[in-house]
Structure formats: C-alpha cells, structure tokens
Amino acid sequence: MASHASWDEKHAAEIIGGFTSMAGATLPILHALQESFGFITERAIEMVADALNLSRAEVYGVVSFYHDFRREPPGKHVLKLCRAEACQSMGADALAARDKSDLGIDWHGTTADGRVTLEPVFCLGLCSCAPAAMIDGKLVGRLTETTLTSTLAKARA
Amino acid sequence: MSTRILIPLDSSAVALGADEVAAAIASEASKRKGDVSIVRTGSYGMHWLEPLIDVGGVGFGPVTVADVPSLFDSEFGNHRLNIGRIDDHPFMKAQTRLTFARCGRIDPLSLAEYQAGGGLNGIGAAIMLGPAQTIEFVVRSGLRGRGGAGFPTGIKWKTVADTKSDTKYVVCNADEGDSGTFSDRMIMEGDPLVLIEGMAIAAIATGATKGYIYIRSEYPIAIQVMNQALRAARAGGLLGKSVFGSPYVFDIEVRVGAGAYVCGEETSLLESLEGRRGQVRAKPPLPAIQGLFGKPTVVNNVISLASIPAILSGGADEYKSLGTGRSRGSIPIQLAGNVKYAGLFEAPFGMTLGDLVMKIGGGTRSGRPVRAVQVGGPLGAYFPTSLFDTPFDYEAFTAKGGLIGHAGIVVFDNTVDLARQARFAMEFCAIESCGKCTPCRIGSVRGVEVIDRILAGNSVDDHLKLLDDLCSTLRQGSLCALGGFVPYPVMSAVTHFPEDFRKKVA
Numbered sequence: 184m185a186s187h188a189s190w191d192e193k194h195a196a197e198i199i200g201g202f203t204s205m206a207g208a209t210l211p212i213l214h215a216l217q218e219s220f221g222f223i224t225e226r227a228i229e230m231v232a233d234a235l236n237l238s239r240a241e242v243y244g245v246v247s248f249y250h251d252f253r254r255e256p257p258g259k260h261v262l263k264l265c266r267a268e269a270c271q272s273m274g275a276d277a278l279a280a281r282d283k284s285d286l287g288i289d290w291h292g293t294t295a296d297g298r299v300t301l302e303p304v305f306c307l308g309l310c311s312c313a314p315a316a317m318i319d320g321k322l323v324g325r326l327t328e329t330t331l332t333s334t335l336a337k338a339r340a
Numbered sequence: 341m342s343t344r345i346l347i348p349l350d351s352s353a354v355a356l357g358a359d360e361v362a363a364a365i366a367s368e369a370s371k372r373k374g375d376v377s378i379v380r381t382g383s384y385g386m387h388w389l390e391p392l393i394d395v396g397g398v399g400f401g402p403v404t405v406a407d408v409p410s411l412f413d414s415e416f417g418n419h420r421l422n423i424g425r426i427d428d429h430p431f432m433k434a435q436t437r438l439t440f441a442r443c444g445r446i447d448p449l450s451l452a453e454y455q456a457g458g459g460l461n462g463i464g465a466a467i468m469l470g471p472a473q474t475i476e477f478v479v480r481s482g483l484r485g486r487g488g489a490g491f492p493t494g495i496k497w498k499t500v501a502d503t504k505s506d507t508k509y510v511v512c513n514a515d516e517g518d519s520g521t522f523s524d525r526m527i528m529e530g531d532p533l534v535l536i537e538g539m540a541i542a543a544i545a546t547g548a549t550k551g552y553i554y555i556r557s558e559y560p561i562a563i564q565v566m567n568q569a570l571r572a573a574r575a576g577g578l579l580g581k582s583v584f585g586s587p588y589v590f591d592i593e594v595r596v597g598a599g600a601y602v603c604g605e606e607t608s609l610l611e612s613l614e615g616r617r618g619q620v621r622a623k624p625p626l627p628a629i630q631g632l633f634g635k636p637t638v639v640n641n642v643i644s645l646a647s648i649p650a651i652l653s654g655g656a657d658e659y660k661s662l663g664t665g666r667s668r669g670s671i672p673i674q675l676a677g678n679v680k681y682a683g684l685f686e687a688p689f690g691m692t693l694g695d696l697v698m699k700i701g702g703g704t705r706s707g708r709p710v711r712a713v714q715v716g717g718p719l720g721a722y723f724p725t726s727l728f729d730t731p732f733d734y735e736a737f738t739a740k741g742g743l744i745g746h747a748g749i750v751v752f753d754n755t756v757d758l759a760r761q762a763r764f765a766m767e768f769c770a771i772e773s774c775g776k777c778t779p780c781r782i783g784s785v786r787g788v789e790v791i792d793r794i795l796a797g798n799s800v801d802d803h804l805k806l807l808d809d810l811c812s813t814l815r816q817g818s819l820c821a822l823g824g825f826v827p828y829p830v831m832s833a834v835t836h837f838p839e840d841f842r843k844k845v846a
Contacts, residue, residue, distance in 0.1 A: 206633065209615030210598055214557075235615070248617035248774075249598035251557055267519030268714055271764070272677035272752045273705070305601055305718075305768065307558050308522040309355050310676035310750065311387035311683050320560065324355030 187221030187256070194219065195227055199234045209235060209245050213252055222253040258293040258300035260338040263317040264326075266303045269310030273325075278314055279303075282331060298339045342375040343416070346394035348444070350383035350529050351561045352522070357404060358391035364408040365393075372412060382530015384444035385684030386431055389423065394444070399426040431681060434700065436662065438650040438670050439643060440686045443530035449568050451576040454533040460584070462649030466541040467586040469652075474545040475501060478648065481656040482668030487513055487604075487641030488716065488745040488821070490667075490734045493648075496638060499628035500546040503636040508548040510539050510590075511613065511632055511639045514555040514562070515597050515604040518717025520676040520748030524642035526684055528555065528562035531646070532569035533578070536592060538645035540583050541652060542638050543590040551592040552632070554609050557599055566594050601718075601772040605820045606639040608774060619774045620820040641746070643672060664690035667733040675701045677750035687732075694728025697751055708753035712837065714761075716745025718768050719825035721832035722758060741832060743825070758837035763791040765829040769822060780823025783814045787830065797844025804834065804841065 188194065198215045202208040209231065216227050223246050232242045246252045264279050286294050286301060293300040309315035312324030318334055347362045348354075362378055369376035384399075386392060392401030395416040403411070403421060411419055426432060426444075437443075446453040454460065466474045479494030500508060512535065516524040527535055539551045555563050570592055573579045579591050595613055597603050603612045607621035610632050631637025647669065651659045660668045667689035673696060675682050680702035697703070697713055704710055712722045721742035723730070730740050737744045752761075766787030773780045787810055794803045811827035818824040834841060 207595075207613050207615035210612065211595065214596060214598065241616075244617050245615070248619075249600050251598035267768075268718060268761070268764070269520045269677040269748075269750045271761075272750055272756065304558060304599075305772070306517055306519045306521075307351070307355075308516065308525040309352055310520045310522055310674065310748065311679075312352050312356055312390070313677060315355060317558075322351055322355035322561075324352060 188219050190220055190224055190226070192226065192230075195230060199230055203234060209237075209242065210249075213246060217252060222256050259298050260319055261300045261302060262335070262338070263302045263304040263307075265305070265307050265309070265313070265315045267306040267310075269306075270314040273313040275314040278326060278328065278331060281328060282335070285332070285335065294339070296339070299335065342377050343395065344377050344379060345416075346379050346381045346444070348383040348391060349380035349448075349561065349565070350390075351525060351559070352387045353383050353390040353392070354561065356390045356402065360405050361391050361393070361403050361408065364405040368408050368412050374412070379447050381446065382443040382448055383526060383684075384426060384432065385440065385526065386429065386681070387683040388681055392423075394426060397425050397427065399423040399429070431683070431685070431700070435686050436670050436688055437686050438654065438659075439527070439534070439647045440531070440672055440684065441650065442534070443526060446531070448530055448532055448565055449572050451533065451572055451578070454531070458653065459533055459537060459649065460578070461653035462651070463537050463541055463544075463578070463584050465652040466544050467584060467588070471501060471545045471547065474541065474652070477652060477656045478545070481651045481659040482663070482666075483644065483647060483651060483659070484667070484734065485641055486643035486647065486671065486746065488518075488743070493640060493644050496628055496640070497542060497545050499626065500548070500636045500638050503629050505636050507550070507633075507635045508546055509632045509635055509637040510542045510546070510548045510551040511610065511637055512539055512551065512553040512642055512645055513604065513606060513609055513639055514553050514559075514642050515609060516559075516642070516746065517556060517601040517604045518719075518746050518748055520714065520717060520750035521674050521746045522676070523672040523674055523684055523747070525559050525562050527642055527646045528559070529565050532566050533573060534646045534649055535566075535642055536569060536573045536578060538648040539592060540578060540590050541648050542640065542645060544583065544586070544588050546636075546638055548638065549589050549591075551590065552613055553592060553594050554597060554603070554613060555594060556597040563594060563596055570594065600774075601768075602774045602820070602822055605822065608820070609639070610637065617774070619776045622819060643746075662688035664688070664731060664733050665735055667735070671732065671744075671747050673732065674748040675751070676748055678704045678706055678753050679749075679751040680705050689733050690731050692728060693723065693730045693732060693749070694725070696732065696749060697728065701749075701751065704751060704753040706753045708755065710751055711754040711756050712752045712758060712761075714750045714752070714829065715748070716743045716828075717748055718765060719743075719821060719828055720745050721828045722761060722836060723832070724836045727836075741828070741835070743828065757840055758833040759791065759795055759840040759843070762830045762833040763788060763795070765826055766791060769826040773822060777817070777819040777823060779814045779817035780819070780826075783810055783823065784826065786810060787814075787826070794841050795844065800842060800845050807834065
C-alpha cells in the first residue's frame with residue numbers, strides 16, 4: 184500500500200536542499216518529493232523553482248511533461264496496467280476494459296472511495312510474461328481476470 | 341557442504357512469484373536445518389519456465405511456493421519440475437551467448453564471480469591498448485548501436501575522442517521503452533558489472549570522466565541492482581580516481597526517467613538529464629560534439645556498451661566473423677507477446693524471422709495460428725508470415741519495409757485486428773509526442789481520426805489515401821524517430837493486412 188506523508192514545507196525544503204549541488208537536479212528532486220508526499224503540490228513547484236533558480240513556468244513545464252508526476256494525490260492503491268503491444272497480444276485491452284468498468288473510472292481516475300487509482304503504463308519490460316501490471320510497486324505477470332479481480336477486491340476491502 | 345540455490349531476481353521471475361519462492365525456500369531450509377545458501381541472480385532468459393531455480397547447474401521450473409517442500413524431499417534431484425542441466429536445454433544450446441554469457445549464472449553484485457566468469461579482461465585490454473587502439477578495435481569489430489539506429493559504435497567514440505574539451509561524458513541510454521524488449525533490463529539486473537565495465541572502456545577510449553545511466557522508472561529492480569553494482573564497482577576499484585589501477589578517472593551515476601517514451605531518443609534523453617522537458621534537439625550539432633551540458637558525449641544503448649568487454653577480450657575479428665552482411669556479431673533477440681517459448685535468445689545476426697518465431701519461439705502461446713509479428717517496438721513494422729524468410733539483419737529488414745530496432749519480436753495470433761493496431765500506433769504517438777515538431781504533435785492526432793473514419797467505413801478509399809499522405813508528411817517532416825517512424829506500423833498494417841481496414845465496406 185502506498186503511504187505518503189501529508190505536506191510539510193520544512194520536510195520538503197530538506198529534501199530539496201539535499202540536491203542543490205547536483206547537476207540537472209529537477210527530476211531527482213521531483214521524484215523525491217513525490218515519493219514522500221504522493222504528488223507535486225503548487226507550493227513544491229515554487230520551492231523547486233526558487234532552489235534551482237528557474238521560473239515557476241519551467242518547473243511546471245517539467246512536471247506536466249512527464250507522465251510519472253502527479254498534480255493530485257493518488258488513491259490508497261495505485262494499479263498500473265500495461266497498455267503496450269506485447270500485453271495487447273495477450274488480451275490486455277479486454278482486461279483494461281473490464282477493470283475500468285468494475286472500478287467505474289477511466290485511465291488516470293481514482294475511485295470515489297479513494298481506494299484505487301488506475302494508471303496506464305507503456306511497458307514494464309515484462310513482455311515475455313504478458314499481460315503485466317504493477318500494483319503498489321509490485322510487479323505482476325501473466326495477469327488474468329481472476330487475479331486482477333481478487334487483487335482489486337483486496338485493495339478495496 | 342552447503343547447497344547453493346540460484347533464484348532469479350529478474351523482474352520477469354519476480355512478476356511470476358520468485359520472491360515468494362525464495363522466501364519459501366529459505367524458511368523450508370531453516371525448518372529442515374538444511375545448509376542452503378540462496379543467491380539471487382539474473383535470469384537465463386527462458387521466461388516460460390520462470391521462476392526457474394538453478395541447483396548446481398540443474399534447473400527446476402516453473403517453481404511455485406507449493407512445490408518447495410517436494411523439491412526438498414527430492415533433494416533437488418528427481419522431481420517433475422527438473423528440466424535437466426540448464427546448459428543442455430535446446431533453447432540454451434542453440435544460442436551464442438557473448439553479451440549474456442554470465443547472466444543467470446553469477447551473483448550480479450560479486451566482482452569476484454564476475455571476474456571468474458571472464459569479466460574484467462576487456463578493461464585490462466583497453467588500458468593496455470590505450471584510447472586510439474581501443475577505438476580502432478571497436479571500429480574493426482563492426483559493432484553497430486543496439487538501441488535501434490545501428491550507427492557504428494566505434495565511429496561515434498572516435499568523434500568524441502577527436503573533439504577537444506575539458507569535460508566529456510559517457511551516457512548510457514537505459515530508457516528501454518519499446519514494447520517487446522527487455523534485454524537492457526535483463527543485463528542491468530543480471531550482469532550489471534558488464535555494463536559498468538563497458539562504460540569504463542568507453543570513458544578510457546574517449547577521455548570522458550563522468551558517466552550517467554538513464555534508467556526508466558518502470559524498471560525499479562534494474563535501478564536498485566544497478567545502484568548496488570556501482571557501489572561494488574567503486575569498492576573493487578573498477579570506478580573512481582584510478583580505474584582498475586590505471587591513471588584514468590571515471591565514475592557513474594544512475595538517473596531515473598519519469599515515464600516519457602520519447603526520452604529514449606538520445607537528444608531528448610540529454611534534455612531530461614539536464615533537468616528539462618524531454619523535448620528533442622535538432623541535429624546537428626551531434627551529441628558526440630555538443631551533448632550533455634554542451635560537452636562532447638558518447639550516448640550508447642545498454643547492449644552496445646555491454647557488448648564491448650566481450651569484444652575487447654575475445655577479439656574484434658572473432659566478433660566480426662559472426663553475423664551476416666553489414667550486421668556483425670551477436671544480437672540478443674527478445675521473443676515476446678503471444679509466443680510459447682518467450683524470453684531472451686542471443687544469436688549471430690542472420691537467422692530468419694520464421695525460425696525465430698516458429699522453431700525457437702514455438703509459435704503462439706494461445707495455440708492459435710500466428711497472424712502477424714511486430715519487430716522493433718511500437719515504431720516497428722507489422723510483418724505477415726509471408727515475410728518469415730527475412731533474415732534478422734539491419735539491411736534485410738529495411739529492404740522489406742521494416743526495422744529490427746532493439747530486436748524485440750512481438751507475436752500476435754489470428755485474433756489480432758491490424759487496423760486497431762495501426763490506430764494504437766497513432767494514439768501512442770499522440771500520447772508520447774514531445775510536441776516540438778508539428779507533424780508528430782498534430783499528425784498523430786489526425787492519424788487517429790482518419791483511422792477512426794476508416795474503421796467506421798466512411799469513404800475508406802479516400803481516407804486510406806489521406807492516411808498514406810499523412811504518413812509521408814510524418815516520415816519526412818518529423819525531427820526524430822517517434823513521428824518519423826510511426827508510419828512503419830501504420831503503413832505495414834495497411835499494406836500487408838488491407839482486409840482489416842475494409843471490414844465495414846460492403
């Protein structure tokens with residue numbers, strides 16, 4: 184289960200401070216902030232911009248460019264389903280459709296109860312054991328409707 | 341004597357339960373007071389057998405937690421999961437393993453096991469030869485970039501070496517985003533020291549002092565193992581102020597991507613490393629002249645760099661003697677998707693596509709007939725079985741309107757709809773376009789719309805003509821391979837599977 188600290192400006196400043204001597208530190212800082220807080224807040228963007236002597240627009244541009252960075256808090260569990268060709272060849276599209284209808288959300292959505300966020304991923308490198316998924320950071324290969332349903336049931340319990 | 345059990349830590353094995361099996365073996369061993377040492381290794385690449393454990397060279401797989409007690413009962417001998425000696429398995433025997441020689445066999449973090457397996461001979465040779473002769477050696481081997489573009493590695497190194505600068509970099513492109521490919525991931529998880537050795541040789545040859553490995557965030561295990569291996573390499577003197585006892589200085593840092601496919605394009609990757617949006621740069625200037633932070637930079641794929649130590653220790657001419665035409669040496673081919681014997685198969689260039697899919701891969705996993713294969717990732721062409729006589733070779737694939745790319749083969753059975761696949765190619769391009777050039781940013785969106793009209797049976801002939809025209813604009817007008825190559829899957833689907841685009845036509 185993903186557990187994130189609630190926003191704490193002092194803690195954020197400490198995280199950012201750890202990277203100031205690194206060349207090209209924007210991505211490493213954003214990864215570290217998201218790992219701690221679950222998403223990138225408006226205030227975090229300002230703080231990163233100040234620390235790296237960049238404009239807020241530049242940092243916002245980086246946050247919005249990369250699929251990994253979230254601007255909203257995720258659900259308690261994050262399910263990433265692979266949408267790429269190797270997984271398609273083993274029925275990933277049908278799994279995703281079923282999953283979306285079960286959860287009542289589309290890609291990037293979070294269930295109303297806040298339990299599950301569904302994200303697409305384009306390849307986990309598990310193309311030899313497709314279809315593949317990552318559930319709260321744990322890799323799963325040869326996913327079936329049964330395993331997916333039971334995993335989701337556990338996540339929503 | 342202690343029984344040494346190798347259990348893969350490779351992502352594919354972990355995704356199929358290897359961690360749980362390792363825990364079960366550890367607890368069963370302690371329950372039975374058995375003297376067992378568990379070593380987490382890379383994968384041999386026979387992924388249909390994962391988790392495949394190795395006890396004294398004999399393989400057992402696929403192992404589940406429930407099998408563990410009976411494996412102990414059999415003393416890891418006569419058991420229904422026993423596949424015999426791993427090296428004698430037909431899938432292994434048919435290979436020529438150079439880059440993947442050690443993967444699966446050794447503790448990926450042990451410098452001693454790496455060296456015992458033939459590692460560190462390459463860097464020793466490079467230090468003895470010196471920069472100019474090392475480059476000459478790599479040029480002579482005929483090695484071409486394994487990331488997809490196939491540019492001669494030695495020529496790239498020579499350009500960096502010849503460019504004067506106070507600072508130079510070696511950047512390893514480990515942003516392996518192509519569906520159907522996992523060889524970079526397997527090397528980083530199973531034999532990371534060979535990549536470090538390859539990068540150190542590149543640094544010696546070109547005069548670089550700092551290296552970066554840009555790994556995609558979708559590879560958490562590779563990131564972790566690579567970081568551990570870097571610490572082991574520093575502790576063992578392979579990196580630092582005196583590389584392997586020489587006067588050369590070199591160190592490496594891992595950087596993690598953030599889910600952008602386009603960052604596998606080298607200039608976009610450099611932008612990302614510098615902390616910006618991963619938008620491609622116009623070339624020239626080449627990264628070899630003005631790359632990371634404006635300095636001369638070698639940007640090589642993981643497999644290109646990991647192939648270097650074997651070339652230097654085994655001989656350039658020996659390496660060149662493998663392969664066919666202008667495609668020299670061995671290539672780790674990845675059999676993926678709907679294929680029975682899925683995994684990694686390293687062989688000299690030149691085997692036919694049909695032999696790879698049918699003889700080595702065993703046809704589909706679903707048991708239905710093969711209808712199409714996509715070679716080279718989401719920007720590679722879809723080939724019908726009538727092209728199965730195509731040899732696995734850069735030029736031969738180009739001649740048939742395809743590309744080998746990073747050597748991933750995704751197999752589809754006869755339930756596939758190639759018009760849907762063509763639509764997906766455009767959709768993927770629209771999602772992943774960096775937005776810098778108009779043909780890719782807007783053309784991909786228009787491409788989805790045009791294919792939707794075709795799928796709806798709306799003026800199909802006119803729209804197919806429009807799609808052809810749009811693809812020609814994308815091919816000629818895009819800055820990088822994302823927009824430039826998306827016509828490959830789209831037009832190959834139209835050319836080889838025209839019936840799929842006419843399902844709604846009366």
